[in-house]
Amino acid sequence: MNKSIATIEISDEPFDPQAVHATFCAAHKDAGAIASFLGQVRNEKNSVKKLVLEHYPGFTEKEIQKIAADACRRWPLDGLCIVHRVGDLNPGEPIVFVATASAHRRAAFEAVDFLMDYLKSDAPFWKKEAGESSERWIEPREQDLCDKMRWRTKTAV
Amino acid sequence: MATRILFFGALKEPAQGAARLVDLPTDVTNAEQLIDWIAKDDTALKSALDERSVRICVDQEITPRAQSFETPAEIAFLPPFSGG
Numbered sequence: 001m002n003k004s005i006a007t008i009e010i011s012d013e014p015f016d017p018q019a020v021h022a023t024f025c026a027a028h029k030d031a032g033a034i035a036s037f038l039g040q041v042r043n044e045k046n047s048v049k050k051l052v053l054e055h056y057p058g059f060t061e062k063e064i065q066k067i068a069a070d071a072c073r074r075w076p077l078d079g080l081c082i083v084h085r086v087g088d089l090n091p092g093e094p095i096v097f098v099a100t101a102s103a104h105r106r107a108a109f110e111a112v113d114f115l116m117d118y119l120k121s122d123a124p125f126w127k128k129e130a131g132e133s134s135e136r137w138i139e140p141r142e143q144d145l146c147d148k149m150r151w152r153t154k155t156a157v
Numbered sequence: 158m159a160t161r162i163l164f165f166g167a168l169k170e171p172a173q174g175a176a177r178l179v180d181l182p183t184d185v186t187n188a189e190q191l192i193d194w195i196a197k198d199d200t201a202l203k204s205a206l207d208e209r210s211v212r213i214c215v216d217q218e219i220t221p222r223a224q225s226f227e228t229p230a231e232i233a234f235l236p237p238f239s240g241g
Contacts, residue, residue, distance in 0.1 A: 039241060096241055137167035137239075
């Protein structure tokens with residue numbers, strides 16, 4: 001993968017997904033299609049739970065680069081952008097933003113879907129829910145594994 | 158040479174910490190032997206690290222448990238991921 005087409009950032013500070021999106025669009029004015037996804041901390045009623053996200057500095061970035069390179073092999077992308085938080089997050093805060101640019105919409109849509117499925121299952125992050133009096137490390141969901149399996153034969157190279 | 162051992166996610170609990178600096182004995186040459194050594198007399202830690210879903214990273218490369226290593230700078234135990 002030509003590294004200049006992938007912007008990957010792990011941020012321990014809050015980020016503005018609208019600003020990231022605007023920057024990405026400005027960098028890809030020639031692309032016919034730009035697709036994106038924003039993951040936020042779910043805001044459950046009567047819940048003051050915050051999320052704590054951990055990563056393995058150096059290794060996490062390398063693994064995300066591999067996922068991005070895989071997306072670039074499967075689809076003709078002009079660019080992609082991944083921003084992922086670590087640290088303490090409150091309900092409603094952005095956790096992860098993904099955007100892709102391509103000549104046509106099918107590649108842009110599918111690459112965002114693929115990147116999110118792989119970020120959920122193959123990116124080295126660990127999430128902990130912290131309430132007032134208890135903490136719980138989150139286990140991967142069976143659904144996330146099923147979601148990843150969809151890409152096994154579809155567009156695999 | 159000292160080796161840094163890292164524990165991520167829920168493994169911090171049985172490990173009672175996120176990191177240890179150790180001098181590996183010469184007869185510890187793979188992850189299985191490392192687990193037996195660091196979890197000697199600690200059945201909770203041994204049980205947690207023996208879980209097949211825990212992956213081992215040697216110098217930031219995923220490594221099979223039986224694969225030999227030589228004077229690694231860093232070994233990390235990674236439970237299943239939950240990002241995104």
